[in-house]
Amino acid sequence: MLSPGVQLGNRYRLDERIASGGMGDVWRGTDQVLGRTVAVKSLLPALLDEPGFAERFRGEARTMATINHPGVVDVYDFGNDQHIAFLVMEYVEGDPLSATLSRVGRLTPARTMALVAQAADALHAAHVKGIVHRDVKPGNLLVRPNGTLVLTDFGIARSELVGQLTAAGSVLGTASYISPEQATGQVATPASDVYALGVVAYQCLAGRRPFEGDNPLDIAMRHVRETPRALPSDIPPQVCALVERAMAKDPKDRWPSAAVLAGAARQLKTALSRQARSGGAAPISAAPASPAPGRAQVPPPQPPRPPAAPHSPAAPRPPVAAPPAAPHAPVAGQRPVAARPPVAQPPRPTTVAPAVTGYPRGAATVPSAYAPQPTQSRPVPRRSRSGMVLLAIMLGALVVLCSGVISYKLRNSLSMPVEVSVQEVTSGALRPDGRDDPAATAYRRVDQPRPGGDETTTSEGRRTR
Structure with missing residues (x-):
């Protein structure tokens, strides 16, 4: 008869009986080698005399050892001591x-x-x-x-x-x-x-x-x-x-x-x-393919609507068109383009011109007060007024400088004297009209005036045929 304190296999000490069944008892024990708590299941001695029960009990150990699942108890050992067959298993707290x-x-x-x-x-x-x-x-x-x-x-x-x-x-x-x-x-x-x-x-x-x-x-x-x-x-x-x-x-x-x-x-x-x-009474379905109860359905797509002003989503204002009197005024969301040098623009008015009927613009409407809204997108950066004035001054100075240089060059080119090179040929023979006869003389002398003075240079040379 098993009792607390009995050791099986010279290793497992029985501490407390925790369950009993038709085949035997289950004990909470201690593995004295590893120092851990285990569950020890013993087979009733009377059943060992019946053919087949001992083999079936041994088959349980082998069967459970082949299953690796967190929901199935683990088997550690199996033995036979003092005509008592026992099975050592994982001890489950619960x-x-x-x-x-x-x-x-x-x-x-x-x-x-x-x-x-x-x-x-x-x-x-x-x-x-x-x-x-x-x-x-x-x-x-x-x-x-x-x-x-x-x-x-x-x-x-x-x-x-x-x-x-x-x-x-x-x-x-x-x-x-x-x-x-x-x-x-x-x-x-x-x-x-x-x-x-x-x-x-x-x-x-x-x-x-x-x-x-x-x-x-x-x-x-x-x-x-x-x-x-x-x-x-x-x-x-x-x-x-x-x-x-x-x-x-x-x-x-x-x-x-x-x-x-x-x-x-x-x-x-x-x-x-x-x-x-x-807290509701939604219907329950066990069919795996059925959608979850209470889940909102996706609505059908709706036609697009014109965008509303950020400050009043409930009542969108009509689109605003640029006034006809200012065709070159900057349009919202675009940079101004001009062929002339940029000039300073007047401050942006705080009121909006009345809408012009006709083709609706695709851009969002402009609020009545020029004040940044927290939900508005960040505006496109523009040149400041002082920068535009500075650019105009620099362009004007460049134009004045270029015109001065051009006029100075023209003035110098017009005032320069035109020097005419006068050559004077002197030979030893004269023609009937009293002029030199270069063909009849064996040499010639050419007098050339120097630039900027009254002196002349003489170049003589023998005439060759």
């Missing part, structure tokens, strides 16, 4: 769902859907590995203080490793949560776990099991033949439909997989939480 239901009676639909979604995710992880739990019930669903759920106790799980150890026609599982096919001795499938989880959801919502009886066999047959009582009237119809589909007698009429059940339960939980926050 209470079984059965203890919570015994304390509060019923759970809200949103809380129930949240737990069902987590349990269905854990079952799907086991089903992917080819494992059927076959004993889903509130006692095997541990709820942590933060609300997360962990699936445990795969002691009678059916897998490829231990499936051959189950005798044909034997019934395993708790009668209150057993599926109709299990009750009639058929092979358990993933749909059997979906049915059992639907019974758990029914108990959370109604505060009672769907079927009661004098003995387990009577209860099991009720699952096969009878229809459960309707859920309380305060349960939303969509939640009732989810539970009814999970508890269908024919496995083909149930949810196709635990993953699909998890998705539907999670969507209902989200819709119920949103409805509770809004």
